[in-house]
Amino acid sequence: RNRQHQLEMQQLCETFPLFSQVDENSQEELLLLFRPKSASPGERVLRKGDRPDGLYFIASGAVEVELADDNVRLDAGAFFGEMALLSGGRRTADVIAVDFCAFLVLERRDFNVFMSRHPALRKAVSNMARERAEMNVSR
Ligand code: CMP
Numbered sequence: 001r002n003r004q005h006q007l008e009m010q011q012l013c014e015t016f017p018l019f020s021q022v023d024e025n026s027q028e029e030l031l032l033l034f035r036p037k038s039a040s041p042g043e044r045v046l047r048k049g050d051r052p053d054g055l056y057f058i059a060s061g062a063v064e065v066e067l068a069d070d071n072v073r074l075d076a077g078a079f080f081g082e083m084a085l086l087s088g089g090r091r092t093a094d095v096i097a098v099d100f101c102a103f104l105v106l107e108r109r110d111f112n113v114f115m116s117r118h119p120a121l122r123k124a125v126s127n128m129a130r131e132r133a134e135m136n137v138s139r
Pocket residue numbers: 046052065072079080081082083084085090091092093094095132133135136
């Protein structure tokens with residue numbers, strides 16, 4: 001692999017800590033599965049109650065998760081949309097873009113296949129979902 005490509009992968013790992021959880025070949029695979037998506041400030045990216053379409057990684061920009069009492073801001077490097085994918089239920093909150101955003105989306109079917117092949121990654125994503133759910137009940 002060329003140097004340029006190596007640098008790109010290294011940069012992805014730096015931006016997305018989750019990315020470093022999988023081996024190099026799987027990183028390549030993941031990169032091919034990602035679908036680019038963008039949003040403008042004020043745009044609703046996820047709607048509470050919807051069926052989940054995928055897992056969103058924030059490549060640039062920021063979003064706000066609208067919770068009962070206040071909003072949680074997520075910046076570049078964070079991911080969202082994992083809760084409904086893991087539970088098999090509906091989106092638990094509205095997510096609004098608060099800036100021009102670029103996302104990398106792992107679509108539901110690809111998420112399911114990739115996660116079943118990468119238990120460590122699944123665990124990391126599940127842990128985040130659990131932490132967030134706990135945070136939301138204690139609010
Ligand atoms: P999901 O329920 O699929 O859609 C809404 C998303 O908002 C949810 O997945 C999480 O990714 C995200 N979310 C919910 N609660 C929190 C929280 N307390 N902090 C950060 N993100 C959250």
